[in-house]
C-alpha cells in the first residue's frame with residue numbers, strides 16, 4: 001500500500017500511535033542541551049502529527065513491547081545495515097529496542113531557529129516509519145545520482161542498492177509529490193567520494209521547475225539543509241498512521 005516515503009510494512013506502525021522513547025545515560029551525561037533538544041524534537045513531531053512520542057524512564061523499558069533508545073552518536077554501530085543514524089524503521093517487538101544516535105559531528109543544523117535538533121527529528125522520523133525522500137518513486141524525474149561519486153555507504157546503504165531501487169520503482173507514494181524541502185532529503189554532496197562534487201544533480205525539467213518554485217519563496221534554500229519538517233513530511237506520517245489502530 002505505502003512505500004517510498006513510508007515503510008511498506010504497515011504491521012510496523014507503532015501500536016496506538018504511541019512511541020515510547022528513553023534517553024540513554026550516554027546522552028544525559030553528554031549535555032543538558034542535547035537532552036533538551038531530544039525532548040524538543042519529540043514535542044515538535046507530536047505537535048505536527050498524529051503520533052505521540054512519549055518519554056519513558058529506564059526503569060520502565062521492560063514494561064514496553066517496543067521503544068526507541070536515544071544514544072550518543074559517538075557510540076554508533078558502524079556495522080549496521082540500515083543507513084543514517086537510525087537502526088531500523090518502525091515498530092519491532094523483537095527485539096523491542098530501536099536505537100537512534102544523536103549529537104554527532106556536523107549535526108549542528110539550527111532547528112526552527114531555536115534548537116540544534118534537525119537531525120534528531122530526522123532520526124525520530126525513521127523510527128516512526130519514514131524513509132529518505134530520495135527513495136521516492138518519482139526520484140529520477142527530479143534528481144540524477146552520480147553513482148561513480150558515491151562512497152561505499154552511499155552505494156550499499158543508501159540509494160544505489162539494486163534491490164532497494166526495484167522496491168522503490170514498485171512502491172506507491174500515496175500521491176505525495178517529490179519534496180526537496182523534506183527533512184528526510186539528503187544534501188547535494190551527501191555520501192560523495194569527492195565531497196567537492198555533488199552526489200546528485202537536478203534533472204530538468206521537473207527538478208528544476210520544482211526547485212525554482214521553492215527558491216522563489218525562499219531564495220537561500222539548499223536541498224537537504226531544511227531545518228523543519230515540511231508539509232509533506234507531516235502529511236506522510238499522518239497518512240501512514242491515519243488508518244492505524
Ligand SMILES: [Zn+2]
Pocket residue numbers: 083084085122126132
Ligand atoms: Zn536518514
